[in-house]
Amino acid sequence: MNGPPNGGPRSVQSDRVLYSLWDVLPYERFSVRVSRHNLHRLLEVLDAITPEQLRRLQDGMAEQHRAFVWQPELGGLAYNHTLTSLHHRLLNMWTAIF
Numbered sequence: 001m002n003g004p005p006n007g008g009p010r011s012v013q014s015d016r017v018l019y020s021l022w023d024v025l026p027y028e029r030f031s032v033r034v035s036r037h038n039l040h041r042l043l044e045v046l047d048a049i050t051p052e053q054l055r056r057l058q059d060g061m062a063e064q065h066r067a068f069v070w071q072p073e074l075g076g077l078a079y080n081h082t083l084t085s086l087h088h089r090l091l092n093m094w095t096a097i098f
Contacts, residue, residue: 023088024081025067029060 015036019027027033034045049057069076 021067021081021085024085025064026060030057030064032057 032045032049034042038045066075066077067081068078070078072079
C-alpha cells in the first residue's frame with residue numbers, strides 16, 4: 001500500500017492478499033485498488049481520478065488516519081483496530097470449528 005503522508009489517497013495492489021485491518025477499515029473510502037494485472041496502468045488510473053473523487057478520498061483518509069497511528073497519546077487507534085481484527089479472526093475460527 002502506498003500513499004503520501006499528507007492524507008492523499010492510497011493506492012493498493014493486492015491480488016488475493018489481505019492487507020492490514022481489511023476487515024475493520026473501509027479502504028474503499030480512502031484508497032484506489034489496482035489489480036496486479038492492471039498495475040502497468042497505475043498512472044493512467046490515478047490520472048483518471050476526478051477532483052471530486054480525490055476530495056472524497058482525502059476526506060476518507062482524514063476520517064481514518066488515526067487507524068494508522070500507534071501512539072494512543074496522539075489519538076492513535078492502530079492497536080485497538082488490530083485487537084478488533086484479531087477478535088474477528090478468532091470468531092471466524094470458532095465458527096469453523098463448531
